[in-house]
Amino acid sequence: MAPLRWLQQLLDVALPNICPGCTQHRPPRGQWLCLSCEARLPLTDFHRFSENRVTDRLWGRIPLEAATAMLLFRKDGIAQNLIHHLKYKGRQDVGYQLGKRYGYLLRQQAPYHTVDAIVPVPLHLRKLQMRGYNQAAIFGQGLATTMHVPVIANALQRTRFTQTQTRKSLDERIRNVTGAFSLNQSQELQGKHLLLVDDVLTTGATLESCAQLLLSVADVRLSVATLAIAY
Numbered sequence: 374m375a376p377l378r379w380l381q382q383l384l385d386v387a388l389p390n391i392c393p394g395c396t397q398h399r400p401p402r403g404q405w406l407c408l409s410c411e412a413r414l415p416l417t418d419f420h421r422f423s424e425n426r427v428t429d430r431l432w433g434r435i436p437l438e439a440a441t442a443m444l445l446f447r448k449d450g451i452a453q454n455l456i457h458h459l460k461y462k463g464r465q466d467v468g469y470q471l472g473k474r475y476g477y478l479l480r481q482q483a484p485y486h487t488v489d490a491i492v493p494v495p496l497h498l499r500k501l502q503m504r505g506y507n508q509a510a511i512f513g514q515g516l517a518t519t520m521h522v523p524v525i526a527n528a529l530q531r532t533r534f535t536q537t538q539t540r541k542s543l544d545e546r547i548r549n550v551t552g553a554f555s556l557n558q559s560q561e562l563q564g565k566h567l568l569l570v571d572d573v574l575t576t577g578a579t580l581e582s583c584a585q586l587l588l589s590v591a592d593v594r595l596s597v598a599t600l601a602i603a604y
């Protein structure tokens with residue numbers, strides 16, 4: 374057996390390369406999604422429309438330049454699998470690769486092409502230490518790579534360890550996150566068009582809390598991009 378092929382097989386065993394979209398197929402070499410998931414990736418195209426399901430959900434709550442979500446999140450769908458791998462299986466590459474792909478589209482689209490910096494929704498320090506990384510920041514780093522802008526990872530801080538939002542109503546969720554964040558620094562943000570990013574948009578309560586803080590900084594314009602929208 375040729376040495377390189379032997380090495381490749383050893384790496385394949387050491388790093389099992391199963392598709393995070395379906396957990397069944399192996400992606401082609403050099404790819405991270407299998408061909409079937411690649412073809413069925415539930416892309417929204419929302420970034421091309423000034424009114425979409427994301428803007429509908431946030432309408433009247435936050436003054437935004439634009440808002441979008443990359444994928445449709447359905448129970449048992451590809452997006453749910455991808456986000457599960459990103460959040461709970463250590464697959465940071467999933468968030469980074471999706472971010473890179475979406476950033477390439479956003480930088481060609483008004484008004485996202487004027488974004489100056491990316492601000493991820495922060496995790497509480499305790500959760501960050503448990504998980505080892507912030508999945509929203511990983512998505513943001515992917516976006517930053519192809520949008521050619523910096524990530525300001527410490528612009529916001531989560532000051533309260535909030536309970537899981539999953540089983541809460543909109544009112545309960547808003548109460549749960551109100552006051553859960555603080556603004557770390559504002560000088561670096563002044564006068565910028567910021568892109569606030571998160572993993573999954575559900576009610577928008579978290580984004581609303583973060584957006585209010587960012588919009589308190591002088592001359593900030595704000596847009597929102599999430600990896601997925603749940604409905």
Ligand SMILES: [Zn+2]
Binds near residue numbers: 393395396398
């Ligand atoms: Zn797949």
